[in-house]
Amino acid sequence: MTIDVPQHILDALTDVDMPRLSPEAASSETVRLAGLDVPVYRAGCVVVGSGAAGLRAAVEMKRRRDDVVIMSQSAWGGTSACSGSDKQTLHTANTADQGDNFKAMARAIRAGGAMDEDTAYVEAVGSARMMASLQFLGLPLPQDPLGGTLRYQTDHDEVGRATSCGPRTSRLMVKVLAEEAIRLGVPFFNHTTAVRILTQGEGEHRRVVGVLAIRASDRSDANQFGLALFACEVLVLAAGGPGELYRDSVYPNGCFGSLGLALEAGVELVNLTESQFGIGTRREGFPWNLSGTYVQAIPHIYSVDADGTEHHFLAQYYRTTQEMASNVFRKGYQWPFHSTRMLDFGSSLVDLAIFRESAAGRRVFMDFNRNPLPVPGDLPFDLSRLDDDVKRYLGNAGAGQEMPIQRLRHMNPLAIELYRRYKVDIAAEPLEFAVNNQHMNGGIMVDTWGRSSLRGCYAIGEAAGTHGVTRPGGAALNAGQVFGTRVAEHIGARGQARTAPTADILAVAEAGAIEILAILRPDSFLTVKTIRSQVQSRMSDKAGLICDADGVCEALAEARKLNAEIKEKGIAFERAAEAGRALQWRQTALASEAVLGALDYFIRNGGGSRGARAICDPDGELVPIANSGPLEDYRFRKERGVHREEQIIVRLDSGTMAISTRPNRKFDESAKSFFERDWPAWLTGGIYNLDES
Structure with a gap:
């Protein structure tokens, strides 16, 4: 039997045209920062990233009447719109021959360890709602004649929870969410790269007050780099993963993510040891x-x-x-x-x-x-x-x-x-x-509402470090949708994004602009090309799927040296239009040191091979055997079960990567809700833990 699918159907599922953006709103305000005339834009919330997760957050916030804008380096040019995300892994209760329940799905999501149990349950219980809402928006998930969603087995999935619209599944998700964002009137600022998070306050009271960005359309004789100030009290980081970290990468070109941006702002990152190859x-x-x-x-x-x-x-x-x-x-x-x-x-x-x-x-x-x-x-x-x-x-x-x-x-x-x-x-x-x-399984550390360690800053999608060591294929797309919605619900409950802020943040913005300009040094011996070559070669050769203690330690020393040189000498650029890329490579060099620092810490503390990495060691307990015999050069350490129960945290503290651990948050599977007892917490907003915000 041969299945004959008409060409026009294949075309529709392969050539997925994206909607046209509405004209951008012009700035009506200009301030003088570090000698530059900088336009000011104000919004209750800025979402950084226009992929499936960021769009979901913006759509859900707009529906709740929050004042939200989307900042995108390149609309429809990110990972979910352009890479091979061909499936979404969802709850399978409607599949007659493969029953499921949310607790079982949560156990599968967190099975590899180093993942918060409550987060896994949030992703599981939210998946059915995500599937239904995407179908409502027009995502063509395949069905059988009786309305059940067609499913199949994917990696780290023994039940068969995956479904697919074909190789363009995630692009089709972006399309339907983008159309809804445009219909709702969410403003987009395209070709806009976030380069500095602005904060006020000290310690646990430090909070987001804005973002400095580079915008091609704002370049002028009085502002050669196109620096722009976005004042906001809420920030959602949804810019995807650090695709430029590796030379051998399947990410689309130019995907930098926001881990370095978050590090510079003192935000805690977690599970950076965990990637997929x-x-x-x-x-x-x-x-x-x-x-x-x-x-x-x-x-x-x-x-x-x-x-x-x-x-x-x-x-x-x-x-x-x-x-x-x-x-x-x-x-x-x-x-x-x-x-x-x-x-x-x-x-x-x-x-x-x-x-x-x-x-x-x-x-x-x-x-x-x-x-x-x-x-x-x-x-x-x-x-x-x-x-x-x-x-x-x-x-x-x-x-x-x-x-x-x-x-x-x-x-x-x-x-x-x-x-x-x-x-x-x-x-x-x-x-x-x-x-x-x-894929980067680690990222910004968040709680069950997507909150980071910095007040007012949330993270979703691949920017958030929620995935643990392994995850079912396609579960990341579901996680971005679930937490995009959760973040919007929490922000709406707080009420801080209802209107654009009017507070004076000129002093903070001035300091941020000075720090940015200190990096942009035409006379530096460091260029974007040299930094890219160093970072990507080091990560692919020393921190890929095959690692060893000496190689990682050596790579970490080299990464520290590079970041010290960037801090002292800055980064050269040939023309003003390259300033944004130079700043992104500064942040990528920081992210590289953070990953290597976490990996070195893990290995030095007895960490074994798990997930996507084999930690090779002459004294390792395990050795792969081929037809030709044992492959002794690839003898590797066995995973230690105790490491599954914790996560490694990295924070940039006064120029040094501070590394610590914390235990996974637990989830009590025996706990049961009771309607009359628990309804008041929903009615009063008690479920949002606003007293901790």
Whole structure:
């Protein structure tokens, strides 16, 4: 059987046009800051980021009649609009053959450890509401004839909670939320980069009073950099993850996130040791994750050396053709690298093999016009000789076609169409790929209402460090929607964003502008190019999926040295338009030191391999074994269970990364609500804990 989906349907789900923004409101006020004429914009709340999470927060705040604006470096240019977020993981109570409950889903979300139990439950219980509201806005989640949402199994998910509109799922989410934000009249400030959070007060009473930004449209003879002042009492950081941290990355170009911005403001970050790495096409072309049906079609994977010679390298790692092909398939729902899956000839041995080929200077490809070549001495590839779970899946999918491209076209024709839109025809030519950084599971530390350690500052989406060590694939999209709504509810209950602030913050803004200009030094030997090269090479080579204590310690010393040099010498730029990028690389260098500092602390305190990183150690308890024998160079430490119960906190304190730990917050599964007892807390706003704000 072949599923024939009309071309116009494939086009609609692949070429997702985004709405046109309304004209921006002009500033009616100008102040003099550090010798520059700086326009002033005022709003009750500024949301930094125009992805799915930021849009959700802005829409929900506008519905509550709060005064909110969105600040975006590049509207519709971020991770959720442009990268391979192809699924959303949601509660499955409406799926007859796979029952679910919120507590079970919460346990799955937090299963990897280092995650607050109450946060996991918030994400689980909020997921059904997020799915329904997105469907109401027009997100075309697929249904069966009786109205149940179609589901499938994804990574770290044993129930089958994932659903998808195809490879453009997250872009379609951005589209429907953007249309709603525009309909509601939420002002957008596009091509606007937040570069400094402004605060007043000391200690626990310190609070947000505004943001300094760089805006191309505000550049003038009296303001060469386009510096702009946004006065606000509430700030929501929703600018995604630090995609520029790694050279080998599947993030779209220019995704810097806001971790460095938060560090400079003294905001506490958490779980920076936790990231995700997996196979995907390189960012130099069209960056995209190669999970799901790309590998479930079981293409032939090979490498090419400098002489053009092909190498069937996976045959060196697996004992039989069946074992090799079955583990290529499993990368579909075990997509992220996981240290323990290198053992027992598991699916992450594929990642390690690809990583080693790339390190040796070979290019790696998958060919959808060839079935996997056999392991020498074993039988050839045959769909009838696969592991039982693989045969069962392909059988249920009706994917018994002879060639991988035929199986892929049958299971997911959108996968082929997507690359074709970017001038890559995987039906005709092999696809080059590598193991890349894909997601930061850590970020800004928040409570169950999205509040950070800085009063008035919230964080949502990938900017928030809520994900722990592992998470079901697609759960991050759900988390951004849940916490975007939670943040809006809390801000609405506080009432501080109803109107734009009128307080005089000129002194604070002046100090912030002076600090910014101190970084922008045309005579510095440090340039954006040199900082980018240092940071990305260091992170990819020393803090990727394969780490060791000495390498991380050495990288941390180099990162500290770089930040000291930036503080002393500043960053050079060739023209005023590059000022914003220079400041972002300053913040990325800080974020790099924070990640390395947390990782070094973890390893020095006996931290083992977990999640997306293998901590290699000659005295490690575990060693991956390949067809050729033990891979002693990759012997690694075993995870220590005690570390699952805590999180590592990083805060920039007087130029030094202060590192500490805290235990995970707990959730009492035996606690039960009671309507008459608990309703008053809802009616009076007691559920928002406003006395702690």
